[in-house]
Structures are given as C-alpha cells and as structure tokens.
Amino acid sequence: MATPDAEIIVDDPTAPADNSPPVLLTRTVDVITSLLLLGLAALFCFDNWRTGIAWETDGPQPGYFPFYLGVILAGASLYGLANCLLTRTSPAHIFLTRDQLRRVLQVFVPTLLFCLLTQWLGLYVASFLLIAGFMRLIGRIALWKSLLTAFLFAIVMFVTFDVAFDVIMPKGPLEAAFGY
C-alpha cells in the first residue's frame, strides 16, 4: 500500500537572497554579447575572404561557405544589438544579483584553478584537491568526510579510466612516483 516514507529536507543556508542588489542587467549582457559576436563574425569573414570567397570554374572556393555564414551572423548580431538599444523594456531584467555572482564565482574560480593544476599535477591529484577543497571550504562539510570522499573518488576514477578502460589521463609527479 501507499506508505509515505521519511521526508527529505535539504537546506541551503548560503542561498542567494531575493533582495540582493543587481550587478548586471540582461540588457547590458545582451549588448556586450552582440558586440562580441559581431567582432567574431568580422574576424571570421576577414580570414575567409583571405582564403578566397569567389567561385572557381567547378564550385566555390574554401572560404565561400563560412564567409557568408559570417555575414549572416553579423547581420543577426546587428539586429539583436539594434533591438536592445532601440526598445526599452521596463522594468529592467536582472542578469545577476550580487549574491548570485558570489555563488557562481564559488564554482567558477575553483574550476579554473582545477584546470590550471591539472597541467602540472595531473588530473587525479587536481581532482582530489578540487573535491576536498570544495566540500570543505564551500560546502562546510566535515574535513574527514571531504578528504575521504575526494580520495575515494580520485581512486575510483583512476581505476575506471586508466586501469579498466585504458583511457589515459594527464598525470603529474605523484603518479610518476608510483611508476605510472
């Protein structure tokens, strides 16, 4: 029969507050993105123009197809840009509040560091540091749990990929010390 079991409650003590002040408006991001895309389109168009966008006797030169794609991309970005600048939406739509920015950076910065560390320490050591550090510093989970989880995860990944499936990951001095 239907038996409603135990309730599951997960709290989020560091959740972003609803009244946190805005840092960025969606319009601003829209404009910046359109400008970046426009620049990218110009860059691609220039490069393809250099490669050759004309027709040879038997068909288009290599730059033809991407060149016109670049033109379409530029057109669509210009339209988006004009749309943003000419129409006024009220109230302004918020892209990020300060609290949200803090939370996003809490994931982004560790991820960035992880990518950097992978280059020198290898993926497994870097992932141990990422998981343990993230759980301890941002999740405020007990130190032993963080270290144990991170250690087990790194070991399981190593056994799964490097040993069982032969998918070789970047390695650093620690693995070298063990002869891998």
Next chain:
Amino acid sequence: MEAFGLLLHGFTVLLTWKTLAVMMVGLVLGIFVGVLPGLGGPNGVAILLPLTFTMDPTSAIVMLSCIYWGALFGGAITSILFNIPGEAWSVATTFDGYPMAQQGKAPEALTAAFTSSFIGSLAAVLLITFLAPGIAAFALQFGPPEFFAVYLLTFCSFVGLGREDKHKTIISMTLGLLLAGIGMDTVSGTLRMTFGWNELLRGINFLVAVIGLFGISEILLTMEERLALRGHTASISLGVVLRVWKDLPRYWVTLLRSSAIGCWLGITPGGAIAASFMGYNLAKRFSKDKESFGKGRIEGVFAPETAAHASGTSALLPMLALGIPGSGTAAILLGGLMVWGLNPGPLLFVEHKDFVWGLIASMYLGNVVGLALVLTTVPIFAAVLRVPLAAIAPMIVVSCAIGAYAIQNAIFDIWLMLLFGVVGYVFKKIGIPLAPFTLALVLGSRAEDAFRLAMIGAGGDLRVFWSNGLVGSITTLALILLFWPLLGPLFERAARLWRLPRGSRAA
C-alpha cells in the same frame, strides 16, 4: 515483415551477459543523472561518453541509449516528489504529479509516470522499427544536392518553428556552423580560421563543446539558484502498480493522442518540451472535467510523460535513417557514432546491420528493464538528493574534464570546455537557444561538403537544388519554413479576405 526478422536478429546480438550488464549500468547511471539537479539527458550522455571509447560500437551505443532512457525515467522522480523538474520536459509532469504526491498518492503518480513513459517510448520504437528502414532505403538514392536540401530543411525548421527570438536562433546556428568549419577544410585541404594557432588545426571537437555547453554551464546555473528542497520519498508496492495498470485502459485516448503528438514532434527538431506541454494541454481541453487538472489528476501525469518520452525516443529516427539528429541528445549520440568510426546516415542500415538492429532491440529491452528498475528502486534514487551539492558539483566538474580530455588527449580541450561552459551559461541566460548550435556544430562540415559536392557536380549552378522533383520540393519546403514567421500572417490575412465577402453577405 523483413523488419521483424531483423529485429529478432538484433535481440540475438543483444542477449549476451556483457551487453545486458552494460545495459544495467547505463540505466542506473542514467537514472542517477536524471535525478540529480543540474544534470539531465544531454549532459549525462556527454559526460559519460568517454566510458564507451574503448567498447565495441554496439555495447557503446547500448550503454549511451540506456543512460538516455534512465535519465528520462529519473526526471519524473524529482518532478513528482520534489516539484523540481529535472528536465524542461518534466515541467508539465509537476502540474498534477506534485499535487498527487502531496495528497499521499506519490506511488500512484510515480507508477503512472513510469508506465506512461514506457508506453510513449514503445510507440516511438515501434515507429522506428517499421519506418526507419524504409526511410533509409529511400535516402540511399540521395546525392549531395538532396542531402544538402535535407540539412537545409533541418536548419530552416529550427528558425521557422522555434519559439525563441528568430535572430537568436540564427546567431546560435551560424556560430555553430562557423565553428564546425575551423581547421582543415575537407574538400580542398586548406586551413581555415585557425589564425596560425596549432591547437586549432584539429578543429573544435563537437563533444568537447557539448560537455562545456551542457555540463559546466549547467553547474554554474544550478549553483546560482536556491537549492533547498523538501519532499517525501515513496516506495511503490505491487498492489499500487497493479491498481494503476488496471485503470490504464480507461485512458487509452489520452495515451494514444500523447504518443502521436510525441512521435510527430520528436521527428521534427526541437520536440520533447513542446510535446509534453501539448500533450498536457490537449488532455485538459478534451477532458470533461477540466477543473480537476492541476489538482492531482492521474491523467495529468499520463499525458505529458507519454508525449515527452515518445518524442525523446522518436528523435532517434531521423538520426538513424538520415544522420540528422532530432534533439540535442540525439546529436550527442550522433557525435558518439563518429567517434566509434561509424558514418551516420542511410548506409548504416546496409553496412552495419548488427549495430542498427542491436540498438533498436536495445530500445525495447532497455525500456522494459528500465521500467522494472525504476518501479523497484525509487526510494534509493530519491535519497540521492540528500547528498549535498557541494560534494556533487566538483565531481561533475571532474567528470566533465575527464570527458573533454579523453576525446583527443589534449589539455587544450579542457580549456575549450571551460570556455564553452561560460558561453553556454551566458547564452542560456540571455535566451540564445543551444540546441541549434549543437546541431549545427555536428552537421556543419557534412552540410558544407554536401553543398560543395553538389556545386562541383553541377558546375556551380545553384539551380541544382531544384533540378528534380524531390530535391526541389525539399528545398522549397525548407525556404517556406524559414520564412514561415513572415508567411504565416500573410496566409491568415489572405484567408480572412477570402472569407470576408461571404461574411459581409451574411450580415
């Protein structure tokens, strides 16, 4: 009944202990991924793809497609128990599923969701079994102009039928096509858009981009929201299952209608989300008791779940038959095919019979096994949500990095993944759709090759795209779809003018 015999052969390919084990692992991983907030079908498949690199293609695709079915099943668990749709297409399931759970009828709601998912998928798999070989056989006559026309049709239907702002869909698509062109040009061997940068010689790998766009960006998006959740776990007893199943025939109209909607929308790109809402809304409109929808009506669970799964599954039809994916996840599976050295398209049915029919057979078997698995293990998976995100988020980041690196053994790809993560995050927040980008990136070079080969064949004459009835009608249809947002109102106005004289006479 040639299809039937081939299907039986497919089952024999499948029924080995190794494949069955792979199937179970895939399903469990898939349900897990579906239950976790911030992960879902496409992300799960993309992240777990590297696991399959060293398998043979059949085991690999069985595993990946089972991850996909599992994720589809798993999405329903969080929607019903916690009112958190794990996927956009599960949103409609929460309308009646969550109220049912609050009334203590969670087991019934879950059983209904899983059963209808199963029915939806089954309808779509039947469609694939009997339609795909025919379409593939027909497509074998296609030359480059026809293929380019079909690609054009796919791209145009995204622009014309998508719900997002048109210019944003176009931005997403052209960007994808451009990035697909980076690196060595396959026709002439010229280097394009590499700007003298060696790392770009290989081009931008589709899977690396997908892992960033879906995996990393989803973690960023999940973190910025409030993560508190509250709900009940529930276990399903045999009695409940039998009771729900006994009532099933009463809802056959809803089930049939939702299956049909799902199959149709799944084949045309951009489907599952629209299908689930449409299934729900139509069930509500045709119901005698409209008021009770949204208050915990079991039909409100049947309708969207059937449609979503029918559409998610039938999205694989154009992928198998034509090499054109009908959804983001299908695009990733397609990317997988290429990694295993298979060339997606109609020839697959001729050259790799074992593979294709093994996959189709695994759709049947995977759904049956998946249904049994979710019905018995709901409490375990619901408990997964107790694990704090602070532990899961970094593990997902690591899995993404492993996936991105493993594809080409390049550290550069890990950085590329991070870049695409940021791009995906920004795009999602300002409403630039990612599905056209994914599709363009995976189809880009093949679309361009088809275009150029057609041009070379025709001596540079654009009229080749109208050179026979078939290619002409596909190209024309593509252009109509592209300009549909402009043409649609025009047609309506014309229709109104036509009706006006009669109306005025009546007045």
